[in-house]
Amino acid sequence: MTNNQISLVELIQIFAQYRNNIIVNIKHLQEHYQRTAIKRVKGVRDENGELLQPWLRTEYMDNAEYVGMGEFHFNRNTATINMLIKRKAKLAKLEDKTPTLEVAGLLVNDLNTFNNYTIVSDGKINVKSLQVKISSKKAFDLLKEKGILDAEEFDFHAEHTIQLDNLPLVPSDGHYSSIDGLFSQLAEIKVLSSIISAHLKQESDRFVVAQVDELKNHYLSKNIYINFPTTNEYPDINEALVNGSVESRVSYKVDIGSKDILNLGKLYSANRFLGRMYRLYDKETREVIKKPSFEMAFQENLAFRHKLLSSRTNITKVDELMKPIFDDFLGLEDNGIVTAILSKVGADTLAQILQDKDTATKEEMVAALTAAKTKLEEYTDKIYRDKISPLVFYIGVTGLLPNEMAVKSITAEELATQYPNLQFSKYEQEGKFFVVGDSIISVYPQTEYYSKKVAVTMEK
Template sequence: MTNNKISLVELIQIFAEYRNNIIVNIKHLQEHYQRTGIKRVKGVRNENGELLQPWLRTEYIDNAEYVEMGQFQFNRNTATINMLIKRKVKLAKFEDQTPTIEVAGLLVNDLNTFNNYTIVSDGKINVKSLQVKISSKKAFNLLKEKGILNAEEFNFRAEHTIYLDNLPLVAANSRYSSIDGLFNELAEIKVLTSIICAHLKKESDVFIEAQLDEFKKHYLSKNIYINFPTTNEYTDIHEALVNGTLDSRLSYKIDIGTQDILNLSKLHSANKFLDRMYRFYDKGTGEIIIKPSLAIAFNQNLAVRHRFLSSRTKITKVDELMKPIFDDFLGLEQNGIVVGILKKVGADSLAQLLQEKQAGKQISKEEMVAALTMANKKLEQYAENIYQEKISPLVFYIGSTGLLPDQMEAKAMTAKEVGAKYPNLQFSKNEQEGTFFAVGDSIISIYAKTEYYSKKVAILNHS
């Protein structure tokens, strides 16, 4: 092995490039894995605290020793890297294991479940090593050249142990691009995504309502993902901490924001903002709809107007960011902001439909649902690309080193100091104890939050 080791981030970039040529010993990974969150068990608890099991269960189709290497994802606001492994499962009755083959006219004997393994947790190695087999000589040679493998000759049958805990997490000379402007871009996308998701809550561009009901009964989402109800394995958190089932640790959150809005969590959900600033009413009677939601926006008999605000209502910078997007989407003001966002992410079909709707054309519900569904995917992918390429690597660097990159020079400030300088900022209880840096037009905030995790060795299953 060479002394000039590559960083773990660089190794993961190689894994990502050659993931189709590397398989992982899943049994070894499971046996040595320490979960980083609270173990959830399938089912719901009754009023006596008893666990009621779902009437269906999943069974692995492969039950193999090796699985394809998963996809790696950097967490958006902690120094955490996860590996998401996809495996094939089938549904079967819990009582007698009778397989469920078809639901609502769809074959469901070949479903996916996703197991999320945390490789690095809050800047600390959580998986010390991976046992792998490599089918590409090119990948083998590259890993050998980087000092990761000590085998002499390529052998596709050989199992290699790749040690992760002896690598530096990041390269000493890491460089990162400017984050100026990224918050506003992400905020606009988040607001628009929230509006679209609220419209689509009970809608599908593929299945009718009766099919969605069948999916729900069989613990399937409208996207045919397995969605069992889950609950904590313990019933009393204090008891679990005392008896050692749970432990706690400090997790350091790193967020980006602006001099007006500290981070994206300050934005309201679409329905909350709708209730704050707008009113749905019946076109015929003028009757106001109490507790409105965007899910009823498809009703042709309804119209929307601005809410009459009392003098006590304080308009915040969050309101100022969200209102033009809502006004445009709801057709109250044609400012072009929504169409601009949609065209930027490639969601041209929804942009076209909204322009036609504002021009007075009647759009069918089916056509609108299909366009909203496609736009939602495009918006989420665009935002994910920004995180994975520009924000998450920077967050990982800060969280794993405790430092800003060399090219980002800024003085550390307390919440009191940054709040005095930028009075529009609002702080949660945890954020009030944080450290803040003004970098260009952006604010980087670092604050601690207590997280709990189950101590026993087990798989972290998000199926």
């Protein structure tokens, strides 16, 4: 059978459309799966490097050969596609396997755990084939029409082997959206999201503090996801490299930026920028609080003001982008930028509350911040899903820009001469760069490490 009629990207679009009608042989997948990162194990290491395991463990509520087709996600910075498979699980004590049924007043006997399988890793097929069963005749007919299946008749009991390793990764006639203006949108959203996340670090719109603490003690997030601490299986990477347990490869990262800021990684975290540019002080005593953080913002006796900067402080383009957003959010200026961002993503409730902070209760503020955080994340995800990730995947697979964007690459040194505000990491200095409209696309190598042996599972 010749499987060159469609690309892997197009096949995954079909999988996504019919994912509720396709089940995957999970045992076959696990038996043939190769890790693309260093294996992580549950627990933390003490000062002597000894692994301290969590006091709870997860147990699958099924021992199924088949699981539902997972959700497919394109990586934001590499030519990588992951399939996220969800399975039902419960918590049990590590010591005697006693099940944990209730935590913080909630039933936790029906939790979800997620296994992430890398289908394509850095532009190379990592999963050669999937064994599946198909319950939809429409899905069967479409896959047969595209040359993916060789079975003659639809049989919902039949298992099909779908080869992935003989498909072109990207369509030959693909078209990619313009990225003009996307970086500034993403940067503003990231700054505001960071501020909101810093506020909500210890807060919940659903639970009181004692409940959050109890959830955390049972390795559950505020969204009731299982969240065990993990650490590298190998405490000494160099030793693991020498004995062959770990190997390295070069991964090519693709980033978008502007002519002033090379990529989103250059932005400060919210609390770091707060400490860089602002003072938190007691309104009555005027005492300045050391190590300010947004977690303190809910205390009524505290307020923010600008920090007096020394002449040695180097104000960068990152500072110039972030400061108006912080000033507006903190109420030190009224430039409308926060309201504009929130309105764009549909988070008008928070915009209204910020206009009249003094009348809002803490509970109302936390609820509005939580809702806005979700809206900002959804808006960002859509930009990446629709416009950036397909482009990143194409560049990572081919090493080229699409024809409609094709420009000559330049070095970091040449780029820095043209745009002196840009700052480069050690890795970025080895990259190549493309100036496309008002944007800069960076492609640079980074060393990645992965566990060589075949994995049994990739539990998150």
